[in-house]
Amino acid sequence: MPRLTNKQRRAVRYLTQSALASQLSFRVAFQAADYLHNDARENWRDFLDRLHTGYPVKGVGIKAMPSNLKAFDADDGGFLHLEEDLNPEDASSELLSFPYQAASAAYSFTLLEGYGNDLADIVNPGYIAGRRAWHHGVHGDADLKDPTQLKKAKEGFTKPFNRAAPEVKNYTVQRLVSLKRDRNAFMHDAKVGVDFQKFHGMVMGTIAALHFLVIPTEKQLSVYPYFDYHAKWK
Known part of the structure; x- marks a missing residue:
């Protein structure tokens, strides 16, 4: 496989560090939202009291006609009525x-x-074309117990990065299959039974695996996008 130039290595490191930092920040944002959601459920009386103060959550209705579809808000002559009285x-x-x-x-x-x-x-310029994503060769319905499908999935995982199929671990490919299966179930079938924290762990593992795939000499990734209270992340 072609060796990366020093410029490519620097670009990959910067990209990976930034991607991991974004994912870590998003997980903290999720934890905050999850806390607020659970607090509202557990302390529902307090939550209702807040909803009764000024009635901040409004009802939404739709009255659509062929003649009013250009604008959204009914105040602008559109079809969505966004300020309806609503029981908290x-x-x-x-x-x-x-x-x-x-x-x-x-x-x-x-x-x-x-x-x-x-x-x-960065590592295989020109491979990504049109609307094709890097993971298009790995399918969410793949059965990796089938050696033929496993081989095809590993090739689909590594080809965008100019790497050979044996260079990726089976469990790494299985993670991507699981991620695509769960993502497709939500995006295409409106199924909502996803454990975000497990899903996010698989996403983080996939990012790290991709990094080590293209820079196999790298020994460690260490990212913490917040103040380091215990000097753990130097």
């Missing part, structure tokens, strides 16, 4: 149905996709 109990009950874990997982995967595309552009 109704707003509270809807909180349970918001698919924030699945939506967060989909966003995390989008960041992974962008990282892989940018990585391929």
Whole structure:
């Protein structure tokens, strides 16, 4: 396989560090949102009291006609009525149905996709063309117990980065298959049963695996995008 130039190595390191920092920051954002969501559920009386103060959550309705589809807001002559009176109990009950874990997982995967595309552009310029993503050769419904499908998936994983299939671990490819399966279930079938923290761990492992795939001499990645209280991340 072609060796990377020093410039490419620097670009890969910077890209990976930035991608990991973004993912770590997003996980903290998720934890904060998860805390607020759970607090509202567990202390629902306090939450209802806040909703009764000024009624910040409004009802939304739609009155659509062929003649009013150009604008969204009814105040502008459109079809969405965004300021309807709403019982706070109704707003509270809807909180349970918001698919924030699945939506967060989909966003995390989008960041992974962008990282892989940018990585391929550095190490294998011209491979990513049109709307094709780096992971197009790995399918979410692949059965990796089948040796033929396993071989094909490993080739699909490594080809965008000018690497040979044996250079990637089986479990790394299985992670990507699982990620694509769960992402597709949400994006295409509206299934929301995703454990974000597990999903995010697989995303982080995939980013690290891609980095070590293209720079196999690298020994460690260490990223912590916040103040280091214990001198652990120097």
